Amino acid sequence: MxxxxxxxxxxxxxxxxxxxxxxxxxxxxxxxxxxxxxxxxxxxxxxxxxxxxxxxxxxxxxxxxxxxxxxxxxASAPWVPNLFEFRDTVRTTRTLAVRGKVLVELGQEGSIMKVLRDLPDGIQYHVHFGDGLVLQVPEQTLMMAETEMAEVADE
The missing domain is CATH 2.30.30 (SH3 type barrels.)
Known part of the structure; x- marks a missing residue:
C-alpha cells in the first residue's frame, strides 16, 4: 500500500x-x-x-x-468548478417548461440531487422540485437560495 x-x-x-x-x-x-x-x-x-x-x-x-x-x-489535474453541491437549496432564474408546459416557475426552490460534471454542454444538475419532480437543469438557470447564502456566510 x-x-x-x-x-x-x-x-x-x-x-x-x-x-x-x-x-x-x-x-x-x-x-x-x-x-x-x-x-x-x-x-x-x-x-x-x-x-x-x-x-x-x-x-x-x-x-x-x-x-x-x-x-x-x-492540484494540477484538470478541474471544472461547479457552483452547487448535493443537498444545496437552489432557486430557478427562469421558468422551466417541457414541450410548452410550465413545470417550474421562476424563483421556485429545489434541492440538488446530483452534479453532472462531464457533459459537453457544461455542468448540469438533477434538481428535486417537490412532488417527485426531478429535472436535469443547466447551471446557468440556478442560483443559491437565500437561506443557503446566509448559512455559507456564517461558516
Missing amino acids: LPQFEYGDEVRLIRNVRNDGTYPGMDTGTLLIRRGAVGCVYDVGTYLQDQLIYRVHFLEAGRTVGCREEELIP
Missing part, C-alpha cells in the same frame, strides 16, 4: 468533506471543506491498516482535515 501523494504535494478535494464526529468543535455533519478546494499534504497515515489517510492543510479555510486517497487528485 504505497501512497499516491507525499508530504508537500498540492492536492484538490473532489468530494465535500463533512465532520464525521472526529473534527473538534463542530457538529457532526457540518461541511468542513467544499469540493474543489486545494490543500497541501501534511502527513500520510493509515486507518484500520487498510486505508491511507492524508492529513491535508487547506490554507484558505484554515483547516487541516483527514482525507482518503479516493477523495483527492493532484
Whole structure:
C-alpha cells in the first residue's frame, strides 16, 4: 500500500468533506471543506491498516482535515468548478417548461440531487422540485437560495 501523494504535494478535494464526529468543535455533519478546494499534504497515515489517510492543510479555510486517497487528485489535474453541491437549496432564474408546459416557475426552490460534471454542454444538475419532480437543469438557470447564502456566510 504505497501512497499516491507525499508530504508537500498540492492536492484538490473532489468530494465535500463533512465532520464525521472526529473534527473538534463542530457538529457532526457540518461541511468542513467544499469540493474543489486545494490543500497541501501534511502527513500520510493509515486507518484500520487498510486505508491511507492524508492529513491535508487547506490554507484558505484554515483547516487541516483527514482525507482518503479516493477523495483527492493532484492540484494540477484538470478541474471544472461547479457552483452547487448535493443537498444545496437552489432557486430557478427562469421558468422551466417541457414541450410548452410550465413545470417550474421562476424563483421556485429545489434541492440538488446530483452534479453532472462531464457533459459537453457544461455542468448540469438533477434538481428535486417537490412532488417527485426531478429535472436535469443547466447551471446557468440556478442560483443559491437565500437561506443557503446566509448559512455559507456564517461558516
